[in-house]
Amino acid sequence: MVKLFRGSKKDTTVQELNRSYIELCKSSHIPQAGFLETSNMCRVLSDQGILKIGQSKDDRSKRVTLKVDEADITFALQGIRFFLNCLQ
Template identity: 70%
Template sequence: MDVCKSSLIPPVGSLELATICRVLNDQGLLKLGQSREDKSKRVTLRVDEADITFALQGIRFFRNCLQ
């Protein structure tokens, strides 16, 4: 939250967050558990954390967040 506030990135609503998670699930980056309600679904990472860190280092915004 602090990174987003300092970068002036507005928060997303629960509906938008659910959509973002579904897209990342479709792309194979996240796994969404089964539940009737979106906010009750378990979210797990499908790729290695080190791979994500490596990929995001090439983008200045994320590189600054990772430091």
């Protein structure tokens, strides 16, 4: 999500976030989770105060916003090479 929001973009839909996640998995050669699991990951991150998920009848259309600074996430993941590579 940090990589997706670099620049001027500050929110997206769960569906667009899932597409970005799938592309990242393919480029990293790791198995991807399905949409339901991605949606559940977003809910967990929302419960932890990292994301904000908007209301919508359809899970795919829900708006997602990053609630913490990108630099804080990058700092927290600086010791994990895999995540640093994903952020580049």
